[in-house]
Amino acid sequence: MNHSATPLEPKEYKAPQSLYIPPEALEVYLECFSGPLDLLLYLIRQKNLSISEVSIKKITDQYLNYIQNISHLKFELVAEYLLMAAILAEIKSKELLPKNNNEDEDEQAQMLVENLRQYEILTDAVDQLNQLERLDRDFFRCEVKNIVYPQKQKSFDKNLNLTVSNLYSSFEELMIKKERFKKYEVIFDSISTSEKMDEIMQKLKRQNGEFIRFEQLLNAKEGRLGLVVQLISLLELTKEGSIDMKQFSDGLIYARAK
Amino acid sequence: MLEQNNTNDNKNLKLPTDLIYLLEAIIFSSVEPSPLAVLEKKINEYFQELSLNPVSKKQIQIKLDELCEVYKNRAVNLVQLSSGYCFEINSSFCELLKPATQSRSSRPSKAYLETITLIAYKQPITRSEIEAIRGVSVSSNIIRDLLERDWIKVAGHKNTPGMPAIYETTKHFLDSFHLQSLQDLPQVNFEKIQNEADLNS
Numbered sequence: 490m491n492h493s494a495t496p497l498e499p500k501e502y503k504a505p506q507s508l509y510i511p512p513e514a515l516e517v518y519l520e521c522f523s524g525p526l527d528l529l530l531y532l533i534r535q536k537n538l539s540i541s542e543v544s545i546k547k548i549t550d551q552y553l554n555y556i557q558n559i560s561h562l563k564f565e566l567v568a569e570y571l572l573m574a575a576i577l578a579e580i581k582s583k584e585l586l587p588k589n590n591n592e593d594e595d596e597q598a599q600m601l602v603e604n605l606r607q608y609e610i611l612t613d614a615v616d617q618l619n620q621l622e623r624l625d626r627d628f629f630r631c632e633v634k635n636i637v638y639p640q641k642q643k644s645f646d647k648n649l650n651l652t653v654s655n656l657y658s659s660f661e662e663l664m665i666k667k668e669r670f671k672k673y674e675v676i677f678d679s680i681s682t683s684e685k686m687d688e689i690m691q692k693l694k695r696q697n698g699e700f701i702r703f704e705q706l707l708n709a710k711e712g713r714l715g716l717v718v719q720l721i722s723l724l725e726l727t728k729e730g731s732i733d734m735k736q737f738s739d740g741l742i743y744a745r746a747k
Numbered sequence: 748m749l750e751q752n753n754t755n756d757n758k759n760l761k762l763p764t765d766l767i768y769l770l771e772a773i774i775f776s777s778v779e780p781s782p783l784a785v786l787e788k789k790i791n792e793y794f795q796e797l798s799l800n801p802v803s804k805k806q807i808q809i810k811l812d813e814l815c816e817v818y819k820n821r822a823v824n825l826v827q828l829s830s831g832y833c834f835e836i837n838s839s840f841c842e843l844l845k846p847a848t849q850s851r852s853s854r855p856s857k858a859y860l861e862t863i864t865l866i867a868y869k870q871p872i873t874r875s876e877i878e879a880i881r882g883v884s885v886s887s888n889i890i891r892d893l894l895e896r897d898w899i900k901v902a903g904h905k906n907t908p909g910m911p912a913i914y915e916t917t918k919h920f921l922d923s924f925h926l927q928s929l930q931d932l933p934q935v936n937f938e939k940i941q942n943e944a945d946l947n948s
Contacts, residue, residue: 524882524883569883569884610935614868615864617933624923627841628835629835629836630835631775631833
């Protein structure tokens with residue numbers, strides 16, 4: 490594989506007897522493997538063995554040796570490697586036990602061997618695919634970008650009926666249009682409750698203690714907010730005890746100054 | 748009015764009608780490879796406007812072959828890809844052109860190549876099926892990149908829990924590897940792993 494060869498070429502790499510890889514280095518090292526199967530396959534090839542003749546027991550020791558160093562490192566990175574370590578350890582432990590059932594004991598090992606075989610086929614396929622000519626790596630397409638096709642232009646009418654009065658009328662139209670874009674400013678009237686209370690009190694006092702219709706005290710011209718303030722003022726005055734509010738038998742509400 | 752019509756006619760008379768050059772112009776100006784059907788449609792629309800007789804696919808094919816021959820020994824070649832005809836720079840100029848295009852063809856990772864290889868050989872395939880063979884989870888970035896690169900597409904959803912997407916390679920993938928069809932992929936003994944899903948389940 491030319492383009493994604495692992496940095497550790499077999500030649501410059503000695504099979505680990507008493508292996509020590511600094512954990513930081515191992516992290517980098519693991520990243521050049523695409524997964525536990527890749528690492529396992531690498532270990533097997535290291536010994537010039539084929540998948541079918543490999544001894545799970547031996548390879549397990551070696552694999553665990555690698556993984557031990559990194560188990561305290563980034564778990565996201567090594568989770569899958571740890572899973573493989575667990576599988577290997579399980580297979581190994583089963584092999585150590587006295588054999589009762591021949592069919593059952595090999596199932597997991599067989600599955601792993603089968604997985605490895607599949608993975609080996611895959612790596613072979615990757616090599617082959619990678620050797621194919623590839624767009625933008627080995628060959629390039631002629632790219633024509635942003636072609637501006639000449640568009641059919643709107644032909645100018647040379648016989649345009651252009652006169653001074655035409656110009657004048659269109660200018661006039663524009664001025665009329667401009668009028669429609671007048672700016673309006675919304676001015677907020679600040680209505681204070683206490684001012685309103687005074688106003689209402691004066692109005693009531695002018696009645697000389699006579700009852701007056703509640704509606705007459707309100708001024709709809711001041712808008713929604715005004716009405717709200719007026720109502721609050723009336724309630725406030727009632728609360729103070731400055732005015733009386735009563736509902737008479739005709740169902741209407743009246744108010745008077747005390 | 749009469750005058751204008753005349754000028755139009757004169758203009759049309761000057762327009763090129765030589766099939767081989769028309770094809771060259773269309774293919775060269777197209778961003779995507781041009782399939783024969785598209786070429787035929789464009790040419791015949793053009794001919795109709797000029798009140799000329801339509802041409803058959805066979806006639807176009809003959810001219811395309813001629814054009815291929817014209818470009819044969821040039822740096823730019825006319826090639827027939829899976830999705831149509833397009834102009835390419837001959838791969839022998841790869842070294843010359845590399846520095847300018849290096850950044851675009853950044854080296855794909857092993858995981859990336861494994862994923863696209865599996866999709867190419869085992870399609871239609873789901874993500875979990877890819878993961879089963881690779882023994883590691885497939886990063887979303889890889890799938891997204893492959894989709895963006897237009898090498899793979901979602902062909903549907905598998906009717907299993909979670910409705911996982913089923914991936915297939917695109918015509919652009921074939922074009923990118925100079926393959927006419929999936930049968931042209933390098934022969935790899937992938938038959939053995941037919942029932943890998945059963946093994947892993």
